Amino acid sequence: MCFSLLCYWDPCASGGQGVGAALDYFISKGQIPDRDGGQVTWYHAANSKASTAEALKSAAHMIEADVLLRGREPREPIMAHPPHSDSDITLQDWLNEVLLSDKGIKLDFKSLEAVQSSIRLLESVKSQQSRPLWINADILPGPNGSPGQAVEAKGFLNSVCPVSPHAVLSLGWTTGWSPQTENHGYSWEMVKEMEQICGALPQPVTFPVRAALLRQSFTQLHWLLQQSDRYSLSVWTGKDDVYPVEDLLYLRNNFDKSRIFYDITEAQDAAFKKAIGYSSIVK
Incomplete structure (x- = not known):
């Protein structure tokens, strides 16, 4: 997983709108009924012309894609x-x-490498x-993760x-996760x-957190969200991760649903939406 930036493209927008601006956008389009991050759906890895076309035809609200600097000339974001x-x-x-x-x-x-030219675009x-x-983008080493894979926070x-x-x-x-080992959660450290970095920022912040590590981390993540009303969580999952849907339900029942997004696999999303009484949207 990586370091994420959520913007609301509006020159008059203020950072105080937070991630609620994204929910308000989809409400204004008649795509979701209320401020509930669990209703927002995703299309993953739209990294080619064909997959981008498929994503645009899909029912997903958000399209995810990866950006690199081309490995040959012309060196441009692809x-x-x-x-x-x-x-x-x-x-x-x-x-x-x-x-x-x-x-x-x-x-x-x-x-x-590709950030500055991409931001200009x-x-x-x-x-x-x-x-x-x-x-x-990931900016810090986390549970079972490699420090060398993190994007340098200050530069980003x-x-x-x-x-x-x-x-x-x-x-x-x-982060990392394996069915064969003990998987530690997000520690207090x-x-x-992360709060030390984000506390001084004027913008709202959403934290991508791995679904398979939630159970070990509820107390820490609850504390993190309490530090500012600018903060939210974006729950994501690896395609082979295993975790009970009850972990997602606990998060939903004990946190503000307008501050939790679920960027999970289609099968996991279907189980989650069935548990909370929503229709699952195929992505």
């Missing part, structure tokens, strides 16, 4: 996930397609229309914040280090 270093669609062309829709955007960065089109925008924030002052930053931890 839609690809490591180990790939090339693609049949650039970020510019991807934006041209997605901006014709009313979908929200989630861009995933694994390194700083986003700024160049921000006046076209307002929509939710998430920019994703210095690149993004001055150019996108109304962005909602979604900042995550590198981890959440307090």
